[in-house]
Amino acid sequence: GAVVSQHPSWVICKSGTSVKIECRSLDFQATTMFWYRQFPKQSLMLMATSNEGSKATYEQGVEKDKFLINHASLTLSTLTVTSAHPEDSSFYICSARWTKSTYEQFFGPGTRLTVL
Amino acid sequence: TQLLEQSPQFLSIQEGENLTVYCNSSSVFSSLQWYRQEPGEGPVLLVTVVTGGEVKKLKRLTFQFGDARKDSSLHITAAQPGDTGLYLCAGVSPTNRDDKIIFGKGTRLHILP
Numbered sequence: 001g002a003v004v005s006q007h008p009s010w011v012i013c014k015s016g017t018s019v020k021i022e023c024r025s026l027d028f029q030a031t032t033m034f035w036y037r038q039f040p041k042q043s044l045m046l047m048a049t050s051n052e053g054s055k056a057t058y059e060q061g062v063e064k065d066k067f068l069i070n071h072a073s074l075t076l077s078t079l080t081v082t083s084a085h086p087e088d089s090s091f092y093i094c095s096a097r098w099t100k101s102t103y104e105q106f107f108g109p110g111t112r113l114t115v116l
Numbered sequence: 117t118q119l120l121e122q123s124p125q126f127l128s129i130q131e132g133e134n135l136t137v138y139c140n141s142s143s144v145f146s147s148l149q150w151y152r153q154e155p156g157e158g159p160v161l162l163v164t165v166v167t168g169g170e171v172k173k174l175k176r177l178t179f180q181f182g183d184a185r186k187d188s189s190l191h192i193t194a195a196q197p198g199d200t201g202l203y204l205c206a207g208v209s210p211t212n213r214d215d216k217i218i219f220g221k222g223t224r225l226h227i228l229p
């Protein structure tokens with residue numbers, strides 16, 4: 001149980017294009033989903049927290065208009081990197097939590113974004 | 117600001133040896149989690165410790181939560197190459213209203229066959 005999937009697993013795009021990454025909780029309903037960014041050989045950096053049906057809460061320094069998050073249902077959250085640039089290249093990981101009574105998060109396998 | 121300091125940052129040891137990884141903070145945490153992450157994959161939850169002084173075992177891995185709930189340790193007995201990976205500790209502060217998890221910077225472990 002507690003499986004989280006991400007799609008795509010990797011994507012290469014040209015500078016200036018937008019890329020959408022999906023995060024799905026496959027066997028549970030996620031009250032909250034989180035989006036992280038990870039640079040090579042570094043830890044996870046929280047970008048934003050999203051609750052179903054409400055606006056995402058972004059961490060300081062993360063551009064809301066650059067990284068659009070939509071949490072349309074209890075099993076799906078999407079991250080759209082708008083007008084991507086090479087500096088946006090990174091490993092993006094989502095996680096989901098199934099209830100507020102626990103702080104355990106279950107992570108997706110990540111999406112490797114490369115912007116040329 | 118709550119911070120989780122992990123040590124060592126890097127560790128390379130021979131197969132069969134024992135090791136301990138530490139996660140320390142000056143802040144109290146409601147719970148601490150340990151994750152293992154392999155290259156190109158998302159972190160996988162290993163354990164959650166909640167009670168001060170709690171000890172949990174997962175095969176050759178032993179996790180301990182400090183009595184004051186400010187620190188935790190992970191001990192691996194007879195390390196194997198399959199234990200190689202990035203070990204992350206993460207915690208939630210009792211004053212955290214945003215339900216965010218704070219991650220340490222990780223310990224990169226490499227077990228030599």
